[in-house]
Amino acid sequence: MKTILVAGGAGYIGSHMVALLAERGIDTVVVDNLCTGHQQAVKGARKTYIGDLRDGDFLDTVFAENEIDGVINFAAFSLVGESVTDPLKYYGNNVAGSISMLGAMRKHNVKRIVFSSTAATYGEPEKQPIEETDRTDPTNPYGASKLAIEGMLKWCDQAHGIRYAALRYFNAAGSNTDVTIGEDHNPESHLIPLVMKAALGQRSHIGIFGDDYPTADGTCIRDYIHVRDLVEAHLLALEYLEREDKSGIFNLGSGDGYSVKQIIESARRITGKEIPAKIEPRRAGDPSVLIASNKKAAELLGWTPKRGLDEIIADAWSWHSSHPNGYEG
Numbered sequence: 001m002k003t004i005l006v007a008g009g010a011g012y013i014g015s016h017m018v019a020l021l022a023e024r025g026i027d028t029v030v031v032d033n034l035c036t037g038h039q040q041a042v043k044g045a046r047k048t049y050i051g052d053l054r055d056g057d058f059l060d061t062v063f064a065e066n067e068i069d070g071v072i073n074f075a076a077f078s079l080v081g082e083s084v085t086d087p088l089k090y091y092g093n094n095v096a097g098s099i100s101m102l103g104a105m106r107k108h109n110v111k112r113i114v115f116s117s118t119a120a121t122y123g124e125p126e127k128q129p130i131e132e133t134d135r136t137d138p139t140n141p142y143g144a145s146k147l148a149i150e151g152m153l154k155w156c157d158q159a160h161g162i163r164y165a166a167l168r169y170f171n172a173a174g175s176n177t178d179v180t181i182g183e184d185h186n187p188e189s190h191l192i193p194l195v196m197k198a199a200l201g202q203r204s205h206i207g208i209f210g211d212d213y214p215t216a217d218g219t220c221i222r223d224y225i226h227v228r229d230l231v232e233a234h235l236l237a238l239e240y241l242e243r244e245d246k247s248g249i250f251n252l253g254s255g256d257g258y259s260v261k262q263i264i265e266s267a268r269r270i271t272g273k274e275i276p277a278k279i280e281p282r283r284a285g286d287p288s289v290l291i292a293s294n295k296k297a298a299e300l301l302g303w304t305p306k307r308g309l310d311e312i313i314a315d316a317w318s319w320h321s322s323h324p325n326g327y328e329g
Contacts, residue, residue, distance in 0.1 A: 002067050003027045004238070007053060007101060008074030009045060010037025012183050013116065013172055017072055017231040019043050019179045024235070029066050031059070032075070036185070038327040043179045053097035056104070063108040070112040070238050073101055079189060080120065080140050087141035094145040098152060106160050112241040113153070114234050117166045119223075119251070119290060121147040128257075129293040132168070132249050139285050150249065163247045165237035170223040170253035170292045172230050174312040175319035182319025183227075184326030192224070192313065195264060196320035199273040206275060208260050210282035219260035221289045223253035226307035226315070236301040244300075253292025254305050263313075270313045271321075 004021055008014040009030030014037065021028045022044020030048040042048055047066075051058040053075050062068075076094045077083070083090040098115075105113065120143030121136045138144040153164040173192040175182030183193050191206075198206040211218040233252050240248070258266075261277075268275050297303045 002069035003029055003046075005029050005031060005062065005066070005068045005071045006045070006074065007031045007071065008037065008076065008116070009048070010034055010039055010042050011074055012185065013227060013230060014074035015041035015043070015181050016176055016227045017074070017234055018045050019176050019181060020228070020231045020235060029062065029068070031062055036077075038184060040327045041181045041184075043181060053100050054093070056100055059100055059104040060107070063104050063110070068108065068110050070114070070241070071101065071105060071110060072114045072116075072234055072238065073098065074116045076116065076146070078142060079187075080142050081189070083140050083142035083145070090141045090145045091148070095148050095152075098149045102152065102156050102162065105162055106156070111162055112238065113162060113164045114237045114241070115149065115153060115164055115166045117146045117150055117168045117249070118143060119168050119170045119253070119292065121150065121168060124287055125290065128289050129255060129291040130251065131293045132251055132296055153247070157247050163241045163245060165241055165247065166249045167233060167237060168249065168251050169230065170225055170251070170290065172227045173224055174226040174228065174307070174315040176228060177315055177318050180319070180322070182323060183316065184323070186326075191222075191260065191263060192267075192316050193320065195267045195275060196316055198275050199267060199271045199317070200320060200324055202324070204276065205278045206264060207280040208264075208277055209280050209286060211279050213288040215259055215288055217259050217261045220286055221257040221259045221291070223255070223257055223291045224309060224312055225252060225254050225305055226312045229305040229307055233297060233301060233303045236303045240301050248296075248300060250297045250301060251292040251294055252297060253294055255292060255294050257289060257291040258309055266309055267313050267317070270310060271317050
């Protein structure tokens with residue numbers, strides 16, 4: 001590999017990708033508009049360009065100044081609730097940004113892209129665990145925008161020979177303690193960092209949205225994956241595209257499910273904190289169980305997650321307890 005362009009490389013998952021590429025000695029260029037990302041999170045990139053993917057002239061400059069061998073695209077808005085109230089913002093950023101990126105790749109003859117997709121493309125699942133061939137019927141504009149991009153990638157592969165790996169994530173969490181980067185969203189909507197904030201006393205309690213689901217303890221079950229396992233899958237996907245020269249869609253999850261109450265109990269044990277919790281009304285549209293089948297990623301990419309829930313929570317606690325105000329302190 002020559003140079004990898006990481007779009008959204010100052011974000012949570014993108015910054016962990018950059019750190020892994022640097023660890024492996026791979027030359028990396030970052031593009032980010034810093035709308036939700038943090039410049040301090042970028043560790044090891046040769047150069048960072050501040051700009052928007054929707055700006056074709058800006059992207060043309062990035063590609064012209066660097067010999068790009070492949071693209072990993074994390075750049076997107078990703079708040080599900082906000083996407084419901086402002087769908088045009090999500091289509092306007094996520095889809096338009098990908099159109100611009102694919103146009104630049106076509107112009108500069110770059111033939112490989114790893115795309116950050118989401119389990120939200122499935123909507124309400126028909127069965128568990130979820131497989132890549134299952135029905136895709138998103139229940140929010142965020143998931144719909146990602147599915148639209150997957151469709152665009154398919155047609156660009158057919159028309160222009162741009163090979164892609166679309167990676168459908170489940171719940172990423174944890175941090176990279178080696179280079180001290182972690183999860184810092186504003187607003188924060190993910191369970192594990194919210195639990196960490198409650199452990200730090202920054203929240204009065206953690207809300208449990210419903211305890212009457214058809215699960216063992218009545219709370220929703222989700223599939224959690226360590227962010228370092230996640231980015232390792234992206235590198236394997238890039239190598240797959242280079243080796244096999246064909247596209248694919250892959251789930252990235254652990255294949256295991258943990259309930260909200262199990263997450264809170266694990267966090268209490270690992271942090272040694274009380275972490276008050278309160279039952280609150282269900283949220284509309286929350287499926288009771290979401291678990292990934294990762295067999296396809298194992299067979300074709302050679303990827304299986306190495307880190308379990310305890311390591312995810314311990315690494316998350318290490319980051320949040322040492323950075324109680326995120327990258328600001």
